[in-house]
Amino acid sequence: MAKAVHYLYNKETRWIGGERLVNQTILVSDLDGTLLNKDQQISQQNMAAIRIFRELGGIFTLATGRMEAAVAPFIKELNLDVPVILYNGARIYNPITHEVLYDRHLPLTQELWQQIMNRLTADIGLFVYRNGQVYTPNRNQLVVEHEEKDKVTCSLLTEMTVMDNITKLLLISSDLNKLKAIEQLVQDHGVPHEIVYSEWNYLEILPPDVSKGNALQALLQILSIQNAYTMAVGDNLNDISLMRSADRGYAVANAHPDLKKAADDVTIHHEQHAIAAIIKDYFIEQGVTLDEPFGDSASDGENCRRND
Known part of the structure; x- marks a missing residue:
């Protein structure tokens, strides 16, 4: 029989299936x-699951390519x-103190x-990220669309000389041949990069x-949690390195095929509240019955398919 965890009034309970x-x-x-739906929002089902996970003592955080300003609304909504x-692993940021804990240039x-x-x-949009700000040499339609998506505003680059403390460069284009040509240009130049x-x-x-994977290991050192189990x-x-x-x-389920190969499990589509499904399936595997459902995303332990 599954062990019931009455988290609403028994929050001191921290054991999962005794393991x-x-x-x-x-x-x-x-x-x-992943976490966000097509409308760039966190569903109520995902919000509820994350809240329960955290109330039980779990730690939830984000690993994204976005900058501080572009994640601030979600940090606030989740009360992280x-x-x-951030920046696909180039920076680790404390949202409470606004301190940069890990930074690469x-x-x-x-x-x-x-x-x-x-x-x-x-037909190429260029974004230069440095010191928590984002710049572009030309605000074309691709830049405007990205600004709208991330809810950020790019400052216009007036100097064409290289800047220091660059966190990352982002290039957007529907012409993959042009992106590949720039990728090859960087490779040939010999500057250390990823x-x-x-x-x-x-x-x-x-x-x-x-x-993101290297940043996760750095985050574990920052948090200093012994025997941490990471999902x-x-x-x-x-996300492959993650x-x-x-x-x-x-x-x-909507992931790139190569990511599915790298993952241990494949869960449901992000529009079906995948984070809620992962959290519930995790608890079910550990023999835990929750008193409060997550909503329509609730699974019976079948929403995640293990890669053997």
Whole structure:
């Protein structure tokens, strides 16, 4: 018989099936295409599941390619009090103290910067992230659409010289050949860097050794939780390192095929409240019955398919 956890009035209970403490469990979620729905919102089902998970002592946080300003509304909505992973792993940020706990920069040279600028056309949007701000040399339609999506405003680059303290470069285009040409240009130049595609048409140039997975390991050191059990969920290629770094990695059903291969489990579509399904399935596997349902996303332990 499953063990009932009466979390509303028995919050001191922390054991999961007699095996693992909930307050040693960390769930890290991507935002776009994972936690957020198509309207860029967190569903009530996901909100309820995260609340219960945290009330039981679990730690929930985010790992996203977004910058501080673009995650601030969701941090507030979730009332997060633990550090979040930003810029695809280049920065770890404390939303309570606004302190940067982990920071990496791209060693961009003037020569490479000028060559990238020379490749820009009207169908490429370029974003330069530095010191918590975002800049663009040309506010074209791609830039405007990205500003609307992330609810940020780019400052216009007036100086064409390379800047220091660059956190990442983002290039957006529907012409993949042009993105691949810029990717090859960076590779040939020899500047230490990492390349990742956070969406099919989002090319990100990151500092060397930067990934969500490496940032997760840095976060564990920051939190200093002994014997922490980590779960991670994502949808795209920039989440592969997160899958490999976590003890258990989940890909949503709408994820890139390569991410599904890297994950331990494949859960339901993000529009079906995947985070709620993962949390409930996790509790069910540990023999726990919750007193409060999560809503329409509730599963019977069948929403996640394990990759063998």
